[in-house]
Amino acid sequence: MATRVTRNRCRLNISFFPWPACIVGVRVVFIGCTANRDDQKQVSPVFRTRASLACPTRFVFIPCQLANVNQRCHPDSGCQAVASSATVHRALPSTSWRKQPDSIAIERIFMLLLRSLRERCTFAPHTRFTTRPDWRHLRSSLASAWRFIKGTRAMQPCKLPDTGNLLLRHARVPAGTLADVKDAPAPGSDGLVETDIAIDDGRVVGLGLPLQRSSAAMPVIDLDGAQVWPCYVDIHTHLDKTHSAERTPNTDYSLLGAIRADQRDQANHWNDVDLRKRMNFALQCAYAHGTAAMRTHLVSTASLRRLTWDVFTHLQETWADRITLQAVSQVAMEDLIGTGGRELADFVAERGGVLGCTISGSPGPDIAPHLDTVFALAAQRELDLDFHADENLDPDSHALRYIAETALRTEFSGKVAIGHCCSLSVQHVSEVKKTLDLVAKSGVAIIGLPGTDLYQQDRHPGHTPRYRGITRLHEMQQRDIAIALGSDACRDLFHPFGDCDLHAVFAQAALLGHLDSDLSNWPLAVNRTAAELMGLADTGTIAVGSPADLIIFSARSYGELLSRPQADRLVLRQGKPIDTTLPDYRLLD
CATH class of the missing domain: 2.30.40.10 (Urease, subunit C, domain 1)
Incomplete structure (x- = not known):
């Protein structure tokens, strides 16, 4: 019969015991309550001594082999706290065990040990079976308990x-x-x-x-x-747009709807205070997750260029000792043609940035002269290039191929990175081979953006998507093409989720791209390869x-x-x- 307790006097305490308790192997044990008692009978079949009735309300958390073990207080206690192995892992001290309360002496722990050896020695002392001790099980469980304790000690940040x-x-x-x-x-x-x-x-x-x-x-x-x-290097983000999804909703959830909603958000909300608050928040998240360097695309139209880059420069200086920041201009490729293009290129060079642009739609071969102009602007100012291209599922979209051809034709010496490249996923294998052979020869790098591409591609209201939208990562790796992974949009109109956490991005890519068949080289996509694209010598390794x-x-x-x-x-x-x-x-x- 269980001890009767009053609800208002039941307390939940957590106690830890040294290695003898680990031998017993019981993770969560209800020992007793200080309350009005009508009898002095046992509280738990594990503890059969009078001492268990004299101790306060207590769960004993004993670290052994990890398992999902849940146990509640006795129903009469009114306490509904649930303990699990995860709780034990977080709560364990790292270097020394807490002293035991006076009401539970170490002799009682040894008593439990002896009882477990006598009854079964299979780490189930509460059963009534009487068998010979399983010494092999005991040794194995002791070894597991010790490894767990060592690992927990090592993993305590404080x-x-x-x-x-x-x-x-x-x-x-x-x-x-x-x-x-x-x-x-x-x-x-x-x-x-x-x-x-x-x-x-x-x-x-x-x-x-x-x-x-x-x-x-x-x-x-x-x-x-x-x-x-090594700490992460996030090669593709949009810090100026981050954390704007909830205030300016994208009502139809499409890519075109996101573009229109983003334009409304810029007109209604963007100012120095707003940008600093949202961008700084994103940097705090990235830093806590382990990011050491980030490249962000910044809206660089004539009306917003000064605002976005000034805020970025301020944050670049503020965060210099924590995160290395690099900026890329984001405009339509057409904005780089003519006088406006030269002015923007000069502005980017003055700010120490990267020249970037977006190639929309499904361009044809007539895009070549425009690409020549963009490459010339970058080469004259010794700037690297970063493109948004083929962000669609149109099999006739070949911007990646034209960029690679231009890099070869102009013998461009800077670094070239291209994000998205989704259309490759729906093209015929012969077209994919032709494009990727050119990419490998040109030295152009590809940036996979699994979160945003999965969210945007093959989106049709009321219909379940069939395509993943992720680019041809395996085929690129087979040709030794440099591949990096980036967070891209984070809680903005283009992707309302994310936390600037490259572990989540890496996990998404592994799942969506079936990278788990051989993960050995893919960690480089979120550190070393990205750092090389940013020109960072001591980062990512x-x-x-x-x-x-x-x-x-x-x-x-x-x-x-x-x-x-x-x-x-x-x-x-x-x-x-x-x-x-x-x-x-x-x-x-």
């Missing part, structure tokens, strides 16, 4: 040293993001390399396995196989001498990485953990 000096042991790093690795094992079949990472004065000073501490005072963190990536700008995930494999949003990730900037708390949306009110 306990990582903030001195910029530490040694990360047993990290698993995507091979393509590493440089100058000595004595490291060969990558596994998943393309991950196990290595130690030594950090001193905010920079990576050693890579390899094993590494020794440079001093006895250097903290050592055993990651137990957790993945470590983990190399000796580079800043220790790292993201530490709890996940060990790609399956674990992509199955969860990795909200518990740790972000190190110059070797120091940062606050990864996301800003509240109410700040945008």
Whole structure:
């Protein structure tokens, strides 16, 4: 019979116990309540001692093998709190266990251990079966419990040293993001390399396995196989449009409707204060998620050019020590023809930006002279180029091919990036081969934008979409074409979702593009390749001498990485953990 308690005196406390409790293996146990008792009978079949009746209301959370274990307070208590293994993981202390309350002595934990060994030793001491101990199960469970405790200790951000000096042991790093690795094992079949990472004065000073501490005072963190990536580089965003979807709705949800709604939003809301608030909010989100560099397209029409670039310049200076920002002009390609094009190119060069434009519709071969003009404007000012092209599902849209032909014909020496390229997904394989062979020869890079393209392409009100809209990523990779992934639109008229989180973008691309068949080189699309397109030497890689700008995930494999949003990730900037708390949306009110 359970102890009777009064509702208003039931409290929920969380206690942690050292390793003997791990041996018992019970994750959530209702011990007892301080209340009006009508009897002194047992509260739980696990605890059969009088001591269990003398302790306060309590759940005992004991870290063992992770599983979905939910248990509620006794119905008579009125307490409806539910505990799970995730709660245990977040709440565990990182370096030392809390002291036990006086009412529960360690001898009682050993008593439970002995009972579990006597009854079954299969980590179910509450059952009434009597069998011989399963020692192999016991050893395996003890090992799992210890690995869990070690991993939890390592993953607590508040306990990582903030001195910029530490040694990360047993990290698993995507091979393509590493440089100058000595004595490291060969990558596994998943393309991950196990290595130690030594950090001193905010920079990576050693890579390899094993590494020794440079001093006895250097903290050592055993990651137990957790993945470590370089900080993200978001190559394609629209910070000036971000977080505008809810105030100016796109009523028909189409691409044309988004363009019209965006024009209304610019006319009704855009000013210095509004842009700073929304852009700064997006940067806070990106920084908390682990982004170290971003390229943003800015509306650069004659009427808005000064406003958007002035706000950007201010934020570029404000965020200089946290996120490297780079701007691209966004106008229709026709706006770059004639006097207006030269004025804009001069303006972009003066601001240290990238010359960009949008090629709308499905252009034909007559676009070649216009492209020659755009490439000439960039070459004369030593500017890189960034295009929006083939953002449709028209099989006759070949802007990507014409851009690659122009890059070859003009022998353009700068970097060229092209976003979207959706029409490739519906073209005949012979047309795809012809285009991608030219792209590979020209050195043009492609930027995949899975979130926006999935949202916009094949959208017809009242009809379920059949096409994914994502470009030909596999075929591009087979030709060694540089591929990056970007967030693109974030909570704006073109894509009302997103949080400037490249982990979410990477997960979307893996799912939509079936990249999981071989993920080994795809992490580069959100760090190293994007950094090279932006011309950033010390960003997007983990190399000796580079800043220790790292993201530490709890996940060990790609399956674990992509199955969860990795909200518990740790972000190190110059070797120091940062606050990864996301800003509240109410700040945008």
